[in-house]
Amino acid sequence: MATITFEVKTYEVKIARELNASADGLSLKFPAYILCRGDKYHVVVYILDDASPVPANTFIPTRNRGTIFVPRWQFEWFVDLLRNEKPVYCYLNSDSPNWNALYTGQEPVGEHEL
Template sequence: MAIKTFAVTTYEVGMGYKNSANWSGVNILIQGHVVCNSADGYRFIVYGLHPSSPIPGPVYIEANKVGAIFIPFVELHNYIDLVRNEKPIYVYLNSSSPNWNSLRTSAEPVGEQEGI
């Protein structure tokens, strides 16, 4: 079992229409993605998939330093909002339980108002 937690140092957002890729033997159609990068070369990718795309299960490939989750494209804005408006942001990756792969904030004070 491999577990990796890292602080997101940079991120990238990409948008397209039915860009094809293969993950874990499943051909997917990507409309957008968010890539969260660490200082030591790890990546967490959130793929927003076209409505006609199959949705594979999440993965963490330790040897490649990459984890991914696959969600409907209409939910991708939630992840973009998180990386744009929160700091610090952390990624949790787990090879034994990839369903736990996630993007998180740290503890924040109650009632904090962003941007004020």
């Protein structure tokens, strides 16, 4: 089992009419993805088309790469997190990749945006 946590240092968003890929033998359609990079590891958050099948998330430690597959309606959540929070971390788990996630550092209760 391999698990890692890394701080997301940079991210990029690619939006297109329709992008295609394959995973788990499935043909995927997705209008966007978010690539999050740390110092050594990276994760790609695939924003799936409503009609696309949903493959299992992955973490391949030898490639320093993970994936998270989410429905289109969660796109705003991920972009908002990356734009408005700091630090943002990524958790990747090779045995339970459904736990792959982005999350914030600890913040005081009641903190709000100015």
